[in-house]
Amino acid sequence: MALDSHAKNAPEHVAIIMDGNGRWAQSRGKPRLFGHHAGARRVREVVEACPDLGVKYLTIFAFSTENWKRTQVEVAGLMSLFRRYITKEARALKDEGVRVRFIGDRVRLDHKLQTLMDELEQLTEHNDRVHLTIALNYGGRDEVARATKRLAQDVAAGKVDPETVDGETLARYLDTHVLPDPDLVIRTSGEARISNFLLWQSAYAEYEFIDTMWPDFSAEVFGNVIAGYCKRDRRYGGVRA
Template sequence: MLNKPASETGPRHVAIIMDGNGRWAQARGRPRLFGHHAGARRVREIVEACPDLRVKYVTIFAFSTENWKRTQVEVAGLMSLFRRYITKEAKALHDEGVRVRFIGDRVRLDKKLIAMMDELELLTAENDRVHLTIALNYGGRDEVARATKRLAQDVAAGKLNPEEVDEETLPRYLDTCVLPDPDLVIRTSGEARISNFLLWQSAYAEYEFIDTLWPDFSRDIFADLVKKYGARDRRFGAVKA
């Protein structure tokens, strides 16, 4: 039954485009990296809020394939921040029952960071309280292109009949193949665009574009958006009888 009463519905999977760190810092006369560090601290609060809000999966957009275009100083600072975040938060995430996954193309990332990502995924592999997915060097079009390449290789190898390829086939090759599609996508900072994030997966997601900058995004704001989602009438193309 697609059209469930609001009391029975809530976003099982929330995806977040964490925007506004740089502007938040600049408004305080600080360098952009100061805002990124503040934004990283905010992630912990939102992940901790998930169980009470019955959000099982949360996916955050940490670094896009387009973010390499930023200054060398900012990119280097972000990569250092990712390493620091993993080092600092690994034990706490594990102790809180959070399973961590990373999606995106790892080829361009440095070997030390990749090793740390692998270790965190392995450490938390048995956890099931909250599933935190971090999109790092991720782009929706890049993901679909990589998935299509793998699909084509299986067709060429005779593992897949091209006549049987349908819209249920490609998702099995996506980075998110083990995750449910997002129900709700939130973007902070007042920008109203999806920026190449989870393009295939978000076909039927609800969107919330809010003015709050990511470092100011609080547990209460998150709870309000989750509650608002529950009041929506989601028909998935159908109409009420």
């Protein structure tokens, strides 16, 4: 599934809004959590496909700051799934050269989950084959608000000259400050909205909204989306001479 002919045009960083788990399950007469478990299993296939597709960075939207509005049963089930996923996949991720990072506000997450997140980041910190970033209790507006607060604190403490503050300054305070901006954002399940995901970072990203539900998002589907991206002409606000 390698895209040798398009390798030079492949996106370095792909971000995915993994949507449709619940509807996928309900269409099969199953509870929504059945779909979330199926979606979690799909993550590994997509991560493993990245090197052949020329993708170095993959960011996935696992749980948003707005997802707390869901039923208590679904939220509790998702938190249990996250803990189980980290425990089960940690060694494989390390052995496969995947570096894992988490972005989002961890304060509201339970202590056990926070500990597992810290341990997985430490376990994989020297890996460099694929950089997997998991957005957990993440929201773009919340991220910018938290970054602005930290920047304001440094200005007040005299660590930053307010006259020098610009977009690059604020970007250094974002959760993603060590990552390149995404080249391509994919949303599955037929919905055509960005849902508060990587608002700052995606200013010039290409978007692809596809009908495939996340549990059906195979490596083959991923490869087809990447192949389509490679044919796009990115101008970043300019025009070709």
